[in-house]
Amino acid sequence: MLIRVEIPIDAPGIDALLRRAFNRVDEAQLIHDLREDGQLTLGAVATDDEGQIIGYVAFSPVSVAGEDRQWVGLAPLAVDERWRGQGIGRQLVYDGLDSLNEFGYGAVVVLGDPALYARLGFEPALRYGLSCRWPDCETRFQVHRLADDALEGVSGRVEYAEHFNRF
Numbered sequence: 001m002l003i004r005v006e007i008p009i010d011a012p013g014i015d016a017l018l019r020r021a022f023n024r025v026d027e028a029q030l031i032h033d034l035r036e037d038g039q040l041t042l043g044a045v046a047t048d049d050e051g052q053i054i055g056y057v058a059f060s061p062v063s064v065a066g067e068d069r070q071w072v073g074l075a076p077l078a079v080d081e082r083w084r085g086q087g088i089g090r091q092l093v094y095d096g097l098d099s100l101n102e103f104g105y106g107a108v109v110v111l112g113d114p115a116l117y118a119r120l121g122f123e124p125a126l127r128y129g130l131s132c133r134w135p136d137c138e139t140r141f142q143v144h145r146l147a148d149d150a151l152e153g154v155s156g157r158v159e160y161a162e163h164f165n166r167f
């Protein structure tokens, strides 16, 4: 298994994985649209020994209270069903966070299961006065700081790229 940054020829494999993992087309379409619009900050794939794509994570820009703070949102994260429970999801997220840290990004937000993301170092965003547009935000919206001072004096509504408004 190898984890690396996505390249253009990965697109069909990523599309197929996302459709399988989520049992619908929405996440695959989201990635397609973000990529087309140049709004994918970082995409990382996990591949098996034959080079098939078995895992994927993407990060795209978000604003905080209308300002660009060099923060990104993590979505989606997916691992092929046959490969789950082996730490691939964790490795994809950690590799992504490492790269974003090196590139100088301040923080990463995610809307997802706290049981999963707390294990990966995310904290409730509500703790920092951060909110999002979705109704289950209070319990499911989380943040992971990259820079030590990234969360200081920052609060308000976090907005993702417009393509997320379909959810």
Ligand SMILES: CC(C)(COP(=O)(O)OP(=O)(O)OC[C@H]1O[C@@H](n2cnc3c(N)ncnc32)[C@H](O)[C@@H]1OP(=O)(O)O)[C@@H](O)C(=O)NCCC(=O)NCCS
Residues within 6 Å of the ligand: 021, 022, 076, 077, 078, 079, 080, 083, 084, 085, 086, 087, 088, 089, 090, 091, 111, 112, 113, 115, 116, 119
């Ligand atoms: C969620 C998903 C990406 C996890 O991938 P994975 O490779 O099986 O995850 P890992 O093996 O790296 O697990 C990482 C940690 O999260 C935990 N975890 C994994 N899936 C979890 C889940 N659904 N709920 C709660 N905790 C979970 C694991 O127990 C592990 O913690 P531990 O090491 O402390 O035991 C995978 O199940 C998936 O693709 N699901 C369908 C798509 C999806 O729901 N994505 C998330 C959208 S926000």
